[in-house]
Amino acid sequence: MYTETPENYNNFLTQAEDTIATDYFGLLRVSEAFLPLLRKDARIVNVSSSAGHLSRLPSTDLRSKFSSNTLTVSQLSDLVNQYLKAVKNKTNKEDGWGERSYSIAKIAVxxxxxxxxxxxxxxxxxxxxxxxxxxxxxxLTDLNPTGDWSIEEGAKPILYLAIGENNHKGLYIWKDCSVVDWLGETTPQRH
Incomplete structure (x- = not known):
């Protein structure tokens, strides 16, 4: 988020570019490299966030594009690039993207x-x-000193999906290992 000063805007733009490059395009590059190597019964666990819940995106039109059952990787990457273009043009808020690049990156994940x-x-x-x-x-990590969840607690839902007994496919899993409706109108408030 930024206030209308050139310095704050430049910081916001840099943060948006870095966040999208790392959290979305970095994951995409790694995934594309590893997908051909997967064996039968493999499990992929993408680390998203509560910020990655679709309800965090203000625009209903954009939500429908991100949640489309015909969305392709190419179309998804185009949407993410549209967000970066809106940030560069200072229209991200008016265009329905909001002001949190981390949310856009995690929604894309x-x-x-x-x-x-x-x-x-x-x-x-x-x-x-x-x-x-x-x-x-x-x-709670070195990068997030205000976290209220231990590293062990944070690893639990990831390990549950990676090696636990479950048949989840294409779902959004909450920190307590429950299935959450990613398409829901509001972000869950579970602890």
Whole structure:
């Protein structure tokens, strides 16, 4: 978020570019490199966030684009680039993106999860691959000294999806290992 000074805007723009480059495009590059190497019954766990819940996106039109059952990786990347363009043009708020680049990046991660799962469900059915996204909690780390969730607590839902007994596919999992409706109107308030 920024106030209308050139310095604050430049900081916001840099933060938006860095966040999207790391959290979305970085994940996308790694995923594209590893997808051909996956074996039968593989599990992919994408770390999202409560900020990655679709309800965090102010525009209902943009929400419908991110949640489309026909969304492709290319279209998703185009949407993310549209956000960066709106930030550069200082129209992100008016265009319905809001002011949190972290939310846009994590919404894109959650959307990518659904796109990949749809691909495995239709093109690689015999491989039984599961792709899910997870909100691990507000974890206390060196990068987040105000977190209220331990590293061990944050690892629990990730390990649950990676090696636990579950049949989840294409879902958004909360820090307590419960399934949350990513398409829901509000972000869950569970602790």
């Amino acid at each position: 959650s959307a990518l999860t659904r796109v990949y799962q749809r691909y495995f469900n239709t093109e690689k059915v015999d491989m039984n691959i599961a792709v899910n996204s997870v909100h691990p909690g507000y974890v």
